[in-house]
Amino acid sequence: MAQTDTDAGAGGDDAVRVWLVERTYSDDEQNLIILTYATPDGERYFRKERALTSFTDVRDTTAAVDVDDGNxxxxxxxxxxxxYAAEAERMAEVHDPDDVI
Known part of the structure; x- marks a missing residue:
């Protein structure tokens, strides 16, 4: 069910903007955050996993990301x-895509 990619890397014509709708800590893995982004209609999602290796490892989480359609x-x-649709809509109303969340 889950699509996972550490670098969305979208910039072409197939890029789709998705909004942060969920941030959870994995029960299976220690020090793993799962970020879920979704399209405004809630029908499609992008999942990103991040390891929390240290407090000095700074990687911003933004309100939205652009990802390749295939991801x-x-x-x-x-x-x-x-x-997902309700949360994506709320995020889009309250934040600019590059806002750090």
């Missing part, structure tokens, strides 16, 4: 799609 997964659960 997006599909949200099958209607309730999750609705939740």
């Amino acid at each position: 997006l997964g599909t949200v099958d659960d209607p309730d999750m799609r609705e939740q």
